[in-house]
Amino acid sequence: MKFTVLHKDKNSSARTGIFATAHGEIKTPVFMPVGTGATVKAIHQRELAEDLDARIILGNTYHLYLRPGMEILEKAGGLHRFMNWSRAILTDSGGYQVFSLSAMRKLTSEGALFSSHIDGSKHMFTPENIVDIQRCIGADIIMALDECAPFPCDHRAAAKSIELTHQWLARGFERFSGTKPAYGHEQSFFPIVQGSVHPDLREASAKEIWKYPADGYAIGGLSVGEPEAIMYEIVKIVTDILPVEKPRYLMGVGTPVNLLESISLGVDMFDCVMPTRNGRNGMLFTRHGILNMRNNKWKDDFSPVDTDGTCFADHSYSKAYLRHLFISGEILGAQIASLHNLSFYLWLMSEARKQIEEGNFAEWKAVMVKQLARRL
């Protein structure tokens, strides 16, 4: 897969680029909607392609392995065909589940032993089989198995953790290099930087993963509870080290402000559950600030959901109607809010690209950051 940097911002590390995959071209910076279990929750594939023009979405190895399971995905001919999505897919390795489901797993030198959250059954994930599974899913981008350290994590524990992540990376890379794509199309493998909030460990980890030739590099283990200023500091340390000619993927981040700040630090790819999860829970992101659609104040506000919104739902429905849907527990509320939020996130990325190209990124970002933080 080929990544080309197109424009570099003069005043920051922000850049635009284009990432060519077997399932289409992706303009960066890009936001990847999260579709953990072969669906971006509450969003139809047709909306994803036609209304949102999403070029790449995320799947999750742990969740897909448990359900529907590899036998079904293999019979289906891979995830693209199974879910009728012909554009790119990146699969998370399950490294985050090592963290978020820590109560039901055990780490060994071999890998991570999991109890399924669905039926309690035991499963072993190793750096090798997690590559095999992602090959079988047919992901365009395969993520290495890593350990996402919790916050806080002292230096000693974080040092031990990156040691494990680096060992797993070596094994995962070897498996990736020694195997072929399952369905004929090219697949890439992204290593992941860890090291918690410790600058020296992050630096060491970034230098370590750079040793492996890859189509892109990821920054993991952030936005797990640390102050945002520290997150930016760590992102900067890492992006200053990672090769400029490869895309940098900041995993799991974040708020609209997080995205703009990280873009200026040289990040190219993002994913986050926020637009979809918060949308399902009644929260809307707009260029003028955030709204809680459950609030009583919207009950007789018949203005459009978002006057400046870019998707049809923003102009087809009123705030009063959307509030009614949430208060009533109607499923359409979650659909409209998810569509709106993803539409906003993708607009924010395309606008950032435009501003970088035109050389106005810093000024535009300063204005946006103020607006985005407002509560409407």
Add this chain to the structure above:
RNA sequence: UCCUCAGUAGCUCAGUUGGUUAGAGCAUCUGGCUGUUAACCAGAGGGUCCUAAGUUCGAGUCUUAGCUGAGGAG
């Protein structure tokens, strides 16, 4: 007319032999959510315990009368 049962938060109801500041679910309002175990989670507001009198150190709880509702008898 008589008998029985019931009356506690906006709604549906708990509330032990009388014993701290009367609770729950739902509803309402307000937060939170960052590589999804989440259409989820948390917090708050909300009370003339039908009314009045009595017994008691102390009554949502016991006694009497009344009011309202449901059912039954004639």
